Amino acid sequence: MVSQAVARSAEGRVWAELATIPDPEIPAISLVDLGVIGSVSVDDEAVRVELLPTFVGCPAIGVMREQIGTRLASLALAGRVEVEISFDPPWTSDRITPEGRERLRLSGFAPPHIAPMAVSAGLDELAIVTVAECPYCGSTNTTMENPFGPTLCRAIFHCADCRQPFEQFKRV
């Protein structure tokens, strides 16, 4: 039997290791800062990680899963590593940590706007808040050019002040 204290410290090591694994699509941010790690547990049999996909069809999920498996196996904390995909709770862009938001901004991505998202509005009151702060000059004089971008989780904006196009990590 692993004592509770030992399990807690093993879980701490898992979290620390996960914090060094970059997101495959935006390597500036780690899986922990992205908020895709739902939970971690360690017992005699296995290290178990719940992975919350940013988008249901995110093609990077397979890569994340593999990297988590390899890196955690190298810690040799238990016989095996299990990575479960979960939608409970669903990942939302509010799960990105403050450090993660800062790292996104430093690498040229506007972090997602924080506000409740209306998923049940009537057809005539549909609105997505199209607000983003330019990661280059900090201006909010920006316009959303396309809510769809190079990956499922990115939208394209343009800054009217520094005239720079930039991407926003989408709010979902």
Place this chain on the structure above:
Amino acid sequence: MTTAPPELELATREALAGLLLSVADDEFVIGFWDSEWTGIAPMLEEDVATSSIAQDEIGHAKALYELLADLTDDDPDRIAYGRDPSAFRHAALLNHARGDWAFSVARRYLYETADRARLAALARSSHEPLALVAGKMRREETYHLLHADAWRRRLAEASGEATTRFADSLRRLWPDAQEVFAPLVGEDTLVRDGILPEPMIALHRSWLADVRPILEPLTGPLPEKSPSADGRERRTDDFRWLHGEFTKVADSEAGALW
């Protein structure tokens, strides 16, 4: 993924499997029709948007095929790529080829609005794995609906040929759009157990109340038509062609992993 609770009766499991297959096939097929615009959409932004939406829809289908595979002890890839065209259960709305841009926008608008009504119900499903996936899908579908609605406005207000083509497409697709709400086999059981919190006919009524007032000023009166029992069973040459396209890679090397 989560395994279905073993206490589900056989009849309930079969009905649930039918429900999952219907939603998954809708998402899968519209995703592949959308992907037909990759590279040739009317402008670069739309190339990116339709490709991204297509990827979302196929991703939703994948998650639902996985739930179904857990329930029926099957393989999600086999369900997606190993079935004969006649075994697909998407609504008749999705039987038509991509057509022109106005036709694609018309179909996407009809589908997204219908899907919205259905997902709102499924997010309240008593079958928790389904409720969770539906809840997550809804957040993404909001973007799709916004996209479809922006194009609905643009084409409706353009006047001239754009508006005529759009209105013609809406009238042509209208009867088949009702079939998104076609009754499911075992639906009474699903409603009784709260797996489908509202019967399809109720979802159909609320969808009609949403879209009629928006579309009829453009199209004129749209005919009253109830969803039909075979609304998810009719297949067309257009779909058989698409099926040939999306199974081509899987068929080229049986058992390959990708």
